[in-house]
Amino acid sequence: MNATNFEHKHSAHCESGVMSSMLRHHGLNLSEPMVFGLASALTFAYLPFIKMGGMPLVAYRSMPKSIIKNIQKNLNVTMKLETFSSKEKGEARLDELLSQGKIVGAQSSVYWLPYFPEEMRFHFNAHNLLVIGQDGDNYKISDPVFEFTQVCDKASLSKARFVKGVMAPKGLLYYPTFVPTEVDLKPIVVTSVKKVAKSMLNTPVPIAGLKGIKYLAKSIRKLGSKDKRYAKLFLGHIVRMQEEIGTGGAGFRYLYASFLQESSLLFDGDEILGEASRMLLKVGDEFREFALMIAKAIKSKNEIDFEAIAKKLDSIADEEKEVYVKLLEFRAKN
Amino acid sequence: MDINSVPQDDSSTYANNKKAIYARDEDGSVKVVGSSGWSVEETVTKQALRDLEERAALAYAEVKRGLKSPLYHHMYSIRMDLQVLADSTGFFKWTISKDFKPEVFAKISEKRLAVYAEAMGKTSEELKVLEEKNHERD
Numbered sequence: 001m002n003a004t005n006f007e008h009k010h011s012a013h014c015e016s017g018v019m020s021s022m023l024r025h026h027g028l029n030l031s032e033p034m035v036f037g038l039a040s041a042l043t044f045a046y047l048p049f050i051k052m053g054g055m056p057l058v059a060y061r062s063m064p065k066s067i068i069k070n071i072q073k074n075l076n077v078t079m080k081l082e083t084f085s086s087k088e089k090g091e092a093r094l095d096e097l098l099s100q101g102k103i104v105g106a107q108s109s110v111y112w113l114p115y116f117p118e119e120m121r122f123h124f125n126a127h128n129l130l131v132i133g134q135d136g137d138n139y140k141i142s143d144p145v146f147e148f149t150q151v152c153d154k155a156s157l158s159k160a161r162f163v164k165g166v167m168a169p170k171g172l173l174y175y176p177t178f179v180p181t182e183v184d185l186k187p188i189v190v191t192s193v194k195k196v197a198k199s200m201l202n203t204p205v206p207i208a209g210l211k212g213i214k215y216l217a218k219s220i221r222k223l224g225s226k227d228k229r230y231a232k233l234f235l236g237h238i239v240r241m242q243e244e245i246g247t248g249g250a251g252f253r254y255l256y257a258s259f260l261q262e263s264s265l266l267f268d269g270d271e272i273l274g275e276a277s278r279m280l281l282k283v284g285d286e287f288r289e290f291a292l293m294i295a296k297a298i299k300s301k302n303e304i305d306f307e308a309i310a311k312k313l314d315s316i317a318d319e320e321k322e323v324y325v326k327l328l329e330f331r332a333k334n
Numbered sequence: 335m336d337i338n339s340v341p342q343d344d345s346s347t348y349a350n351n352k353k354a355i356y357a358r359d360e361d362g363s364v365k366v367v368g369s370s371g372w373s374v375e376e377t378v379t380k381q382a383l384r385d386l387e388e389r390a391a392l393a394y395a396e397v398k399r400g401l402k403s404p405l406y407h408h409m410y411s412i413r414m415d416l417q418v419l420a421d422s423t424g425f426f427k428w429t430i431s432k433d434f435k436p437e438v439f440a441k442i443s444e445k446r447l448a449v450y451a452e453a454m455g456k457t458s459e460e461l462k463v464l465e466e467k468n469h470e471r472d
Contacts, residue, residue: 010354010366033356033364053382054415105384112412112455119383123418147352147368159455165421233385243375254335254356258364271441281358285335288374295374298381 002133002202003103008142008149011077012251014042014128015067018105018328019142021130023275025103026179032144037259038185039070040192042252043199048120053123054167056238057215057222060252064107064126064167068174074188087162090171091154096261097175098134105130107169108160115141115150120244125167131157135236173245189263190332193273196256197324210324213317220310239291250291253284253320260327267333284325286316337367345371347379386413397464403439404464405450411465412454422453 001329006025009032011017016036041062048056072079082293084090097104110116110124132149133140139157141150149176161171209320216238223231242250257280264273290312297304335357352368359365390410396402409419420427425446432438433446447458454461 010352010368012354012356014364032366037366039384051417053418096460117347117351119347119349119379122382122413143352147354163416163422164424164453168421233381236381239374239378240382243372244379254364261364281335281364288335291374291378295377298377 002135002173003098003101006142008102008132009144010147012255013041013061014145015064016255018128018130019067021142021144022103022105023071023075023179024228026176027181028075028077028179028183029256031262033255033258034185034262035067035071036252036255038074038188038192039067040195040199041070042196042256043136043208043330044210044212046212046324047207048219053237055234058238058241060242061134064128065238068105070175074156074192076180077176078088080176080177081172081174084162086098087158087171090161090173091158094131094139094173095134097173098131098139102112102175103132105174106157106161107172108157109163110159110160112145112156112160112163113143113152113155115143115146115152123163123165125163125165125169151332181293185263185266187229189266190330193263193327193330197327201321201324201328208299210317210321213313213320217310217313217317220306220313224306226326229302231306235294235304236298239294242287242291248282250287253280253287257281257284270330270333272326272330276323276330279323279326280320282315283320286312286319290316337365340367340369341372341374342369343371343373343376343393344435345373345379347371347376348461363436374408375410386410389415393469394464402434405439406434407464408454411467414454419453423449425449449459 009017009021011020011032013032013036016032016039020030020032020035023035043059045059045061046056050057068079068081071077081092084093094104106129108127108129110127111121130142131139132142137154139152139154141152143150161169163169200209203211206212206215222236258275260273260277260280264270264277267273293309293312297309337357337359340355340357347369353371354366355369356364357367363442392406392409393402393410397404397407410417414422416427416430420429432443442466444458451458451461
């Protein structure tokens with residue numbers, strides 16, 4: 001059975017994409033950037049003590065599931081989240097929900113999804129997708145980071161839903177049980193924008209927000225004394241966390257800039273939000289230049305200028321700071 | 335970024351898929367554009383893949399020479415490392431390391447082997463042998 005009238009949309013990020021599509025399907029039409037913004041999902045964290053594939057965690061957005069939870073809280077949506085003690089129960093429940101004509105969000109590993117490009121299949125367990133229908137042993141999938149809908153066989157999807165380890169999905173399925181059709185977005189925009197600006201500017205810990213970006217720059221400066229192979233892998237890792245499907249730092253700056261632009265229109269073309277949006281687009285461009293510097297350094301046979309790379313990142317942090325300072329000037333006019 | 339600057343580098347890592355990028359059109363409004371790839375991203379993705387392949391190739395040679403059990407190569411060939419395998423099986427790292435010894439692995443219980451098989455998406459029989467493979471491109 002397939003959910004009727006479902007519209008697949010191509011998104012920059014899996015969780016905001018799933019939530020946007022899910023809400024739209026239930027009558028609340030919010031763009032992906034709106035969902036991302038209203039969930040205050042923009043952040044930065046550098047966690048050198050948490051290793052993934054031997055490399056420290058660099059995150060350009062909030063923790064997995066935080067978009068689902070924040071949207072639920074901020075928009076008065078009621079979501080049902082279910083995890084399972086066994087694969088069999090998890091499979092049966094998915095089939096049951098689909099037979100009711102529901103579209104169902106699921107958390108999965110990337111590695112075990114056969115429709116992912118072979119060269120993109122890494123062991124990352126916090127991917128999100130929508131199951132929108134079933135045809136025998138195949139599921140129809142709306143994976144928001146893909147341009148078109150995909151098909152995935154039952155065994156593979158189960159494997160991907162029930163991997164163990166860091167951020168294990170435990171078969172997580174989610175769907176709304178109540179979605180309001182009318183929401184006054186303005187007050188939510190005001191509070192969520194302030195929340196992002198404040199947390200990026202004033203985190204109490206040196207590993208998050210703008211301080212986290214500076215801390216990462218400091219670690220890059222220290223790479224000169226490290227093994228060269230490791231140094232290159234670490235630099236490449238920073239860019240992968242920034243650019244690869246579902247994690248993209250520069251991409252998230254663009255996504256949030258789009259949210260700020262949409263919000264500006266909501267407030268009759270508010271100039272502060274409009275200006276902050278343009279500034280953040282520029283920051284996104286700077287992140288891409290930073291990525292380009294690293295790609296060149298990795299390919300080059302010459303000594304790597306770690307200082308230049310670190311300096312670039314420092315200047316991005318300074319530029320991004322101006323965006324949040326600007327956002328704190330924002331006052332809702334009525 | 336302007337819509338016209340969104341890279342369209344046909345990266346092999348995208349395998350003919352497109353990634354959604356938010357970029358600014360002529361009127362200054364930000365919207366989704368599909369990108370067929372970016373050489374910068376391709377460089378770092380392939381760097382990570384190459385690192386995994388090199389580890390798998392080294393493991394292959396060690397198994398071939400009888401220094402390690404086939405399990406050791408299987409781990410790398412599915413892009414895992416000791417940490418990920420430990421997370422995926424629930425086994426302690428030091429007990430997995432013991433199973434990398436050919437003489438220990440030869441006597442592994444069917445039950446323990448089945449846990450590896452489930453976590454690694456292979457059959458117990460497949461795990462016992464070293465696949466014949468060319469490590470040029472894995």
